[in-house]
Amino acid sequence: MTNIIVLFPKIEDAKNIRNLLVRHGFQVPAVCTTGAQALASANGLGDGIVVCGYKYPDMMYSELQDCLPSHFEMLLVASQRVWSEYGREGIVCVSMPLKVHELLSTLEMMAAGIERRRKKRRSRPKERSEADKRVLQEAKSLLMERNGMTEEEAHRYIQKCSMDSGTNLVETAEMVLSMMRF
Template structure:
């Protein structure tokens, strides 16, 4: 389940939206009245949804959208007049007066998108730091020179030792370098 931040200039409106979401099984992390508060909460979380109004005491929704962390989505709740003047910019919106089923369906759709992206991020291999790449390359060169392996065989050897020992390839490469020097 995603983190949710509710942001409305009036505390009462924010609490009403929070109560509505909580009643339908969503967990709301924070209710805020200023954009700065919402950004503070968003920066402490990995991803989530900001359900917000159009204008706050310290900024507009467009400024908030620009400052939100990469993995956060915004759900703008505003009147038809305001929405007609807004540029979409990838911001999902729900028209006031609020229809509960529309809000819940939209939040559910956004939740599924975030979940899908989260799974995709988990499956992506982690980027190695330059010093780790250098250690692996050096270990491969040493194996190629001393054991007359091809580059592919040396890579597979380090990979297999890494899997057998339960360490990552960079640590295994370091062990190979210590043992062979």
């Protein structure tokens, strides 16, 4: 679920937006009245969306966007005049007066995009360190030398043992090395 930070200078406005979003199934871990509060909240969360007005007591939305972590997006709730005067790339806007269905559908679209990017990041294979690569290569070499396996067979053997024992590949390679060195 995507985290949503609500930021408006008037706490009543922020709470009303939060209540609306929560009623429609969104997760709102923070309601803020200053940009500094929103930044502190964003830094404590994995990724998400900041739903905000354009001006706060301590900064403007453009300054907030510059300081937000890269994994956060911004949904600006402002008048058409503000968009045309201060419009910036990378910010999604919803016009005032606020229409509930427009706000909700825009948030759903943004949340779906964040979820897609999150899944893409997770599915990317993790890079092994040089030390881990050395351990794996050493275990494969030992299996190839002692058991007459090809490199592919040795790798599959380590993979299978890893799956059977519920440990990761490097830990399994270390176990193979410790057992075969005696």
